[in-house]
């Protein structure tokens with residue numbers, strides 16, 4: 001599992017079918033591979049499955065405390081109630097200019113590389129883009145106002161979370177240094193967020209602001225500053241890396257499939273005629289939406305979901321003891337030929353008839369009541385950023401460069417995604 005997580009979950013499903021069980025030194029782990037079983041754990045019997053004590057919880061809690069990603073039970077329900085209105089489609093759409101302005105600024109920064117043909121580290125570029133967009137949308141500030149500090153601190157935290165395991169920390173000589181960097185980065189992020197929240201409280205402007213923090217403050221009247229900070233950092237960490245990976249894989253797949261890219265570009269030119277896209281245009285850009293959905297099928301930014309059983313259960317005839325770790329892998333389920341004919345093929349047309357996709361066979365945003373809070377935000381952001389980039393350039397991978405997915409917290413290209421931006 002550690003050496004090759006994607007190979008491991010694929011082999012488990014291939015060898016043992018839709019319900020498999022394996023034991024680690026400390027755990028009994030089930031892997032489920034059928035949509036109805038996913039639905040059972042995430043939705044129909046979701047109340048019996050908690051995030052408490054899952055590997056994700058252990059990994060994220062030191063950074064994010066008890067925010068929406070990690071909390072459970074009544075605390076989670078109250079937090080979700082507080083945050084949900086800020087993430088409704090009608091609210092999310094109002095951030096379209098934040099997204100297109102940030103993408104235009106990124107393209108402006110790319111000008112020297114476009115002129116010289118130097119490859120850009122597209123995965124890093126898109127991570128800075130989505131971080132900037134999210135910080136602006138949530139906190140109403142420009143991340144560049146902190147120099148490189150905010151982005152660096154988020155990178156340091158991401159690197160620590162992505163590579164951290166208990167065994168590693170015991171073995172690795174650089175663990176102490178890594179921990180120190182993490183602690184400093186986390187202290188910096190806390191300080192910035194606390195300052196912004198305190199400023200809102202101080203001048204009483206909190207609830208009047210257009211941004212998501214304002215929307216949350218107007219819902220959660222008795223929320224403490226530290227709870228609000230945990231929530232803000234949760235949203236930033238949950239929302240930027242995932243969306244950046246969805247975009248990175250989309251640009252990669254479009255480069256590998258020029259015919260599909262031609263269709264996307266033709267749609268963009270036909271619908272927009274060169275003007276910047278707005279949220280109101282998204283419904284008229286179905287081809288753009290489909291390529292993003294199909295990219296998240298083949299390369300789901302979150303590739304594994306885990307829960308812990310609270311009470312005994314029976315899944316597909318197999319007994320599940322309390323405490324069992326029950327997992328679903330989007331990587332496996334999205335490549336299952338029973339639901340996806342010719343599954344390895346990039347074929348955005350599959351999403352032209354969504355009614356043909358079985359319920360819970362496609363889970364890029366999870367499912368049930370803990371479905372991704374930011375799914376509408378992510379789709380609006382991904383479509384608008386994709387469009388704004390493709391209006392100006394095509395991104396090309398250097399000849400012979402091999403891309404391999406690496407499954408850390410998110411699914412990312414192991415050695416990055418260097419691409420040349422070729423003007424249209």
Ligand code: HEM
Nearest residue numbers: 068238239242243246301302364365366370372373374378
């Ligand atoms: C393409 C981008 C994204 C993907 C693929 C994604 C994926 C997911 C998945 C799979 C889950 C469920 C995890 C589980 O059940 O264990 C989740 C939960 C969550 N996501 Fe996203 N996400 C994305 C973007 C965002 C954005 C933009 C935000 C916020 C700004 C966000 C905030 C959250 C939060 C707060 C949760 C926890 C919800 C809860 O438990 O109530 N995500 N996401």
